Amino acid sequence: xxxxxxxxxxxxxxxxTGYDIKKFFENTFSHFFLAGYGSIYPALASLTAAGLVSCxxxxxxxxxxxxxxxxxxxxxxxxxxxxxxxxxxxxLKSEFLVLLYFAHLLAPARLQAxxxxxxxxxxxxxxxxxxxxxxxxxxxxxxxGAHFVCGYGKAVMTAASEYIxxxxxxxxxxxxxxxxxxxxxxxxxxxxxxASRN
Amino acid sequence: xxxxxxxxxxxxxxxxTGYDIKKFFENTFSHFFLAGYGSIYPALASLTAAGLVSCxxxxxxxxxxxxxxxxxxxxxxxxxxxxxxxxxxxxLKSEFLVLLYFAHLLAPARLQAxxxxxxxxxxxxxxxxxxxxxxxxxxxxxxxGAHFVCGYGKAVMTAASEYIxxxxxxxxxxxxxxxxxxxxxxxxxxxxxxASRN
DNA sequence: TGCCCTGTATATCAGACCGATATACGATGC
DNA sequence: GCATCGTATATCGGTCTGATATACAGGGCA
Numbered sequence: 524x525x526x527x528x529x530x531x532x533x534x535x536x537x538x539x540t541g542y543d544i545k546k547f548f549e550n551t552f553s554h555f556f557l558a559g560y561g562s563i564y565p566a567l568a569s570l571t572a573a574g575l576v577s578c579x580x581x582x583x584x585x586x587x588x589x590x591x592x593x594x595x596x597x598x599x600x601x602x603x604x605x606x607x608x609x610x611x612x613x614x615l616k617s618e619f620l621v622l623l624y625f626a627h628l629l630a631p632a633r634l635q636a637x638x639x640x641x642x643x644x645x646x647x648x649x650x651x652x653x654x655x656x657x658x659x660x661x662x663x664x665x666x667x668g669a670h671f672v673c674g675y676g677k678a679v680m681t682a683a684s685e686y687i688x689x690x691x692x693x694x695x696x697x698x699x700x701x702x703x704x705x706x707x708x709x710x711x712x713x714x715x716x717x718a719s720r721n
Numbered sequence: 722x723x724x725x726x727x728x729x730x731x732x733x734x735x736x737x738t739g740y741d742i743k744k745f746f747e748n749t750f751s752h753f754f755l756a757g758y759g760s761i762y763p764a765l766a767s768l769t770a771a772g773l774v775s776c777x778x779x780x781x782x783x784x785x786x787x788x789x790x791x792x793x794x795x796x797x798x799x800x801x802x803x804x805x806x807x808x809x810x811x812x813l814k815s816e817f818l819v820l821l822y823f824a825h826l827l828a829p830a831r832l833q834a835x836x837x838x839x840x841x842x843x844x845x846x847x848x849x850x851x852x853x854x855x856x857x858x859x860x861x862x863x864x865x866g867a868h869f870v871c872g873y874g875k876a877v878m879t880a881a882s883e884y885i886x887x888x889x890x891x892x893x894x895x896x897x898x899x900x901x902x903x904x905x906x907x908x909x910x911x912x913x914x915x916a917s918r919n
Numbered sequence: 920t921g922c923c924c925t926g927t928a929t930a931t932c933a934g935a936c937c938g939a940t941a942t943a944c945g946a947t948g949c
Numbered sequence: 950g951c952a953t954c955g956t957a958t959a960t961c962g963g964t965c966t967g968a969t970a971t972a973c974a975g976g977g978c979a
Contacts, residue, residue, distance in 0.1 A: 524816045525964070532823060542928050551822070555815040562965055564930060587929040587972070606826055611816040611835060613842065617753040618722045618809040620873060624750070625730060626866035628804055637809060644811065667892050668824035675818060675884055682880030686873055694865050723935065740957050760936060762959060785943070785958045918938065 524609045526562040527570055531602040534576060534594040541567055541590065550655055551669070554648055554676040567592055575601050626694045638691050645680045652676050722807045724760040725768055729800040732774060732792040739765055739788065748853055749867070752846055752874040757918045765790055773799050824892045836889050843878045850874050 529552075533544045541563050548558055558566075567590075570576045575598035581589040594602070619641050626634055652673050659665050665673070727750075731742045739761050746756055756764075765788075768774045773796035779787040792800070817839050824832055850871050857863050863871070 524819065529819065532819070535823075535826075540928075541930090552819065555813045555818040557812075559966065560928095560930075561932085561967070565964090583928085584973090587927085589928070603826060606820060606823055607828075607831065609816060609820065611820050611839070613813075613815040613817040613839060614755075615753045615811075615813050617811040618807060619811040620753040620870045621722065621727065621730070621750065622804060622807065622809050623873075624866040624870050625733075625804055626869070627864055628733075628801060630805075633805060641809070641811060666825055668822040671824065671888055671892055672818045672822050674888060675821075675881065678884035679877055679881050683873065683877050686876035690869055690872060694869055738957070739959090757937065757939095758957095758959075759938070759961085763935095781957085782944095785956085787957070 524605060524611070525566075526558045527566040528602065528605045528609075529556065529558060530563060530566050530570060530592075531575065531594060531598055531605070534592055535599065535602060538591050538593045540592065544592075553651060554680070555672065570598065574598075623694065631695055634694055638687060638694075642684055642687060645684045649677060649680050649684075722803060722809070723764075724756045725764040726800065726803045726807075727754065727756060728761060728764050728768060728790075729773065729792060729796055729803070732790055733797065733800060736789050736791045738790065742790075751849060752878070753870065755918060768796065772796075821892060829893055832892055836885060836892075840882055840885060843882045847875060847878050847882075 529548070530544055533539060533547045536547075539547065541560065544563055544567075545558070545560060548556065567576065567578075571578050571592070575595060576592045577595055578590050578592050581591055583589060619637065622629065622637055623634075629637075656665065656670075656673050659669070727746070728742055731737060731745045734745075737745065739758065742761055742765075743756070743758060746754065765774065765776070769776050769790070773793060774790045775793055776788050776790050779789055781787060817835065820827065820835055821832075827835075854863065854868075854871050857867070
């Protein structure tokens with residue numbers, strides 16, 4: 524199950540350009556799967572070469588041509604095969620937790636900043652899911668699958684936030700009154716720099 | 722923050738071989754960061770070339786030589802810099818949730834098998850974390866960071882399991898008595914095939 | 920008017936990562 | 950006697966990541 528398969532899945536809901544597909548991933552899969560243009564465009568080229576999608580080019584004034592992709596019969600079959608045969612993985616990669624594992628090497632202010640930032644990220648993601656649900660539900664009821672994965676995201680991120688809020692204090696040194704804690708590492712104001720994921 | 726940095730972190734607890742480092746990742750970071758030999762050995766080679774770790778070779782009878790790596794002063798500094806400067810990411814990649822999003826294209830039996838397997842995976846991971854805590858705590862108390870990330874893993878995976886158990890029924894078609902649900906995709910017995918991650 | 924930023928839309932590229940595979944041998948299990 | 954597991958190294962093709970390039974329309978703003 525790679526980006527190619529995900530593109531087939533996105534196209535199973537209707538024709539789309541690479542740009543649209545990325546939008547779809549961001550709206551729909553943001554909390555459990557993301558792909559950048561660097562994955563999507565090569566994937567679409569490869570799918571076209573394999574005859575799993577067809578492509579027609581729509582000229583535009585000024586802007587680059589839109590390339591509208593459509594699932595072929597073979598593509599639809601290939602996607603169903605993937606759904607049937609994939610052994611699904613489920614994997615977290617968290618530099619946030621790595622950093623906290625090394626809490627003993629972090630300055631308290633830095634630690635607090637990291638934790639606060641992660642809580643804000645969870646809040647943002649939760650808000651995004653709620654908006655997605657509301658916005659889609661306005662058009663037509665969410666499919667059971669979509670509803671389930673949104674609920675999953677909300678449940679897990681809410682639990683994560685609660686755990687962090689309840690236990691963040693345990694990461695700080697015991698703060699023995701006056702026992703000035705050595706500053707191991709200076710905290711540094713960080714530009715909020717969200718990775719671009721082009 | 723890449724595998725190189727994680728290797729520096731692992732070596733901050735003492736000298737180790739590439740093999741040891743992988744074991745360390747599996748024991749300690751399994752639920753939020755994993756790296757295979759294909760990442761670790763090149764990383765160690767590159768760190769050695771950069772002077773951030775030193776390496777001495779211990780001959781063995783029969784088996785390949787052990788290459789024991791040690792953090793240099795420069796390596797320790799580089800690691801602390803990374804801890805101070807990294808903007809931590811936190812990212813889930815779940816084919817499991819992708820599959821469930823497309824529940825409408827899955828045969829009910831397949832759906833059940835996927836969900837059951839994921840619940841077993843969570844159970845296994847939870848057991849692993851508990852064992853790690855018990856086993857380490859026997860030697861010396863867990864560091865606050867280690868304790869926190871273990872608790873995080875347990876909280877999140879418990880919440881995920883509970884959510885799945887509570888809502889899995891919503892993924893099945895409304896099962897109108899006798900309204901034989903079309904079998905869209907046959908379920909297929911899968912060899913339990915856990916990815917090797919060499 | 921000029922300037923910058925955002926949104927639409929394509930695409931490439933170096934570097935990192937993933938998972939499979941190869942090699943080798945001792946010990947353990949059946 | 951043979952298979953499997955654990956120790957220990959390493960490479961490799963294929964994929965993914967994140968930065969960057971190009972190009973123009975439209976809106977905000979001074």
